Amino acid sequence: MIYNQWYIILTSDEVDRKRPTKVKRMNEQLVVWRDNNGKVACISDRCCHRGVSLSCGKLVNGNVECPFHGFLFAPDGKVVSIPANGKNAPVPESMKNRSYETFERDGFIWIWYGDRNKTTSAPFYFDDVKDFSYATIKDKWSVHYSRAIENQLDVVHLPFVHRTTIGRGNKTLVNGPVVEREEEMITFYVDNTVDDGATVPLKPNEIKDYKQLFFLKFHFPNVWQNYISDKIRFVAAFVPVDDGNCEVYIRYYQQVMNVPVLKQIVNRIGILLGLIILRQDKRVVLTQEPKKSELKSDEKLIVGDLPIIEYRKHRQNLMDR
Numbered sequence: 559m560i561y562n563q564w565y566i567i568l569t570s571d572e573v574d575r576k577r578p579t580k581v582k583r584m585n586e587q588l589v590v591w592r593d594n595n596g597k598v599a600c601i602s603d604r605c606c607h608r609g610v611s612l613s614c615g616k617l618v619n620g621n622v623e624c625p626f627h628g629f630l631f632a633p634d635g636k637v638v639s640i641p642a643n644g645k646n647a648p649v650p651e652s653m654k655n656r657s658y659e660t661f662e663r664d665g666f667i668w669i670w671y672g673d674r675n676k677t678t679s680a681p682f683y684f685d686d687v688k689d690f691s692y693a694t695i696k697d698k699w700s701v702h703y704s705r706a707i708e709n710q711l712d713v714v715h716l717p718f719v720h721r722t723t724i725g726r727g728n729k730t731l732v733n734g735p736v737v738e739r740e741e742e743m744i745t746f747y748v749d750n751t752v753d754d755g756a757t758v759p760l761k762p763n764e765i766k767d768y769k770q771l772f773f774l775k776f777h778f779p780n781v782w783q784n785y786i787s788d789k790i791r792f793v794a795a796f797v798p799v800d801d802g803n804c805e806v807y808i809r810y811y812q813q814v815m816n817v818p819v820l821k822q823i824v825n826r827i828g829i830l831l832g833l834i835i836l837r838q839d840k841r842v843v844l845t846q847e848p849k850k851s852e853l854k855s856d857e858k859l860i861v862g863d864l865p866i867i868e869y870r871k872h873r874q875n876l877m878d879r
Contacts, residue, residue, distance in 0.1 A: 559584055559585075559671060559703075559779070559798050560671075560778065560779045560873065560876045560877050561671065561672045561673075561877070562670075562671070562672030562673060562676050563670075563671055563672060563778065563779040563876075564661060564668040564669070564670055564671075564678070564680075564681030564682070564779075565583070565584070565668060565669055565671050565779055565780055565797070565798065566666045566667070566668050566681075566780060566781060566795040566797060566807065567581065567583045567584075567588075567590075567600075567667055567668065567669050567797055568581060568590065568666070568667045568797075569665055569666055569667065569694055569696075569807065570662060570665045570666065570667060571665070572667075573590050573591065573592060573598055573667065574592065575591075575592045575596065575617070576617070577591070577616065577617065578590065578591040578612065578613045578615065578616070578617060578622050579591065579613065580603055580611065580613030580614075582799050582800065583669070583797065583798060583799060584669075584671055584798055585798075585799075585800045585801065586602060586603075586656075587602070587603040587604065587611070588600055588601070588602065588603050588658070588669075589601060589602075589603040589611075589612045589613040589622060590667070591617055591622055593620035593621075593633050594619065594620035595620075597633070597660070597662075598660040598662055598667050599622075599632075599633030599657075599660065600657065600658040600660050600669050601622075601631060601633070601634075601635040601655045601656060601657040601658070602635070602655040602656040602657075604655070605624045605626065605629060605631075605655075606637070606652075606653060606654060606655050607624065607626070607627060607629055607637075607653070608626055608627065610624055610625060610626040611625075612624055612625075612631060612655075618630060620632075620633070621633070621638060621639075627640075627641065627642060628641040628642075629641075629653075631655060633657065634654075634657050635654045635655040635656060635657030636649070636653070636654040637649050637653035637654060640653070658670060658671070659674060659677050661680060661681055663680075663681075663683060664683050664687075664688065665692075665694065666683070666795065666807075668681045682742065682777050682781065683781065684775075684777075684781070684783050684791075684793060686791075687783075687791055687793065687811045689813065690789075690791065690811035690812060690813050691811070691812060691813070691816065691821045691822075691825055692809050692810060692811045692812070692825060693809070693810050693822070693825035693826055693828065693829040694807060694808070694809045694810075694829065695807075695808055695809075695829050695830075695832070695833055696805050696806065696807045696808070697805070697806045697808070697833065697836055697837070697840065698799075698803070698804075698805050698806075699803065699804050699805070699806055699840055699843065699844065700802060700803055700844055700849075701802070701803070701804060701843055701844060701846065701849045701850075702798075702801055702802060702803075702804065702849050702850035702851070703780060703796045703797065703798040703799075703804035704850055704851040704873070705843055705846055705849060705850065705851055706796045706804050706806055706843065707776065707780065707782065707796045707869065708851055708866050708869060708870075709839050709843050710774070710776070710782050710784075710794060710796075710839075711744070711746065711774075711776060711865035711866050711869055712863070712865070712866060713732055713735050713746070713748045713750065713862055713865065714732055714860070714862040714863065715839075715842075716729070716750065717729055717730050717750070718730075719838050719839060719841075719842050720835060720838050720839075722838075723831075723834065723835050723838065724835060727752065728752055729750040729751050729752055730750070730752070730753050731750065731751050731752065731753040731757060731759050732749075732750050732759055732861075732862040733749040733750070733751065733759050733760040733765055734747065734748075734749060734759075734760060734761070734762040734765050734768070734861075734862075734864070735747055735748050735749070735762065735862065735864055735865060736762045736765055736768040736771075737762070737864045737865050737868050739868055739872060742777055742778040742872075743775060743776070743777050743778075744775065744776045744777075744865065744868055744869060744872070745773055745774070745775050746773065746774055746864070746865040746868075747765075747768045747769065747771040747772070747773045748771060748772045748773065748774070749765065749768075749771050749772075759861075761861070762861075762864065772785070773785055776865075776869065778872065778873070778876060779876075780795055780796045780797065780798070781793065781794070781795050781796075782794045782795075782796070788813075789812060789813040789814050790810075790811070790812050790813075790814065790828075791810075791811040791812075792808065792809070792810055792811070792832055793808075793809045793811060794806055794807065794808045794809070795807040795809075801849070801850060802849050802850075806836065808829070808832050808833065808836055809829070810825055810828035810829040810831075810832050812824060812825060812828060851866075851870060852870070853870045853871060853873070853874040
């Protein structure tokens with residue numbers, strides 16, 4: 559994983575005020591809950607006293623109580639009460655768990671994975687969908703999250719993996735693609751056509767008016783948007799679980815139907831179609847070796863892989879930095 563980044567880890571509705579939530583993210587077992595003000599707390603799910611899973615405990619006054627000996631852990635990871643020592647007994651400073659800064663917006667929960675003194679004010683999200691209605695679904699993949707991301711940057715695979723859905727038309731010839739990166743955002747413009755046996759694919763610098771083409775965006779470390787139209791988008795968050803597993807949260811956004819009830823039906827249909835397409839990807843990506851992508855590998859990439867090449871280069875730069 560890239561250090562010193564905000565990562566989406568859950569949706570808001572996966573964490574409530576009544577009980578702690580156990581989740582594995584970033585190669586670590588975590589316990590997530592809401593304090594008395596509704597703010598999300600996230601700490602290591604291993605009691606610093608005897609190693610019990612705190613997520614098996616309960617919430618007490620906005621803190622999580624260890625089910626073994628009743629130690630109370632505050633949202634900052636510090637133990638604030640040791641019942642065996644008495645209610646008014648001081649708690650040693652060493653009694654604490656690793657904690658994570660959290661952020662919540664647009665129905666997603668982020669944690670800051672890195673040094674606290676380098677935490678930025680807020681994570682990135684796509685502001686252009688804030689007035690859309692949406693539906694969300696998640697899918698578990700047995701690959702490193704970088705592989706799942708690269709699949710959504712791949713413009714070459716559509717007519718083969720998705721020949722019955724979005725890849726219909728046998729558009730196997732790839733012009734470009736044109737790839738632009740601005741800070742942590744990669745935008746790539748797609749122009750696939752039918753191969754007539756005579757046409758030579760255009761190089762990226764030969765494509766005129768490329769900003770009129772279909773495009774997709776990826777923002778480091780783990781969010782992606784497919785710009786279907788002004789009123790329809792797909793957004794995905796690729797959530798690291800460990801080195802061999804991730805969860806893909808996919809969200810269908812639309813402004814086509816805004817009538818109550820009907821818009822929920824449209825959203826549900828849209829997200830189910832998105833899941834069908836995602837599962838077509840999954841069937842293939844789960845067979846890739848190695849499970850984790852690297853800048854230096856034995857893969858023989860082609861011009862059509864430019865979005866993947868740019869992703870790997872910048873990801874490595876961020877990891878080195």
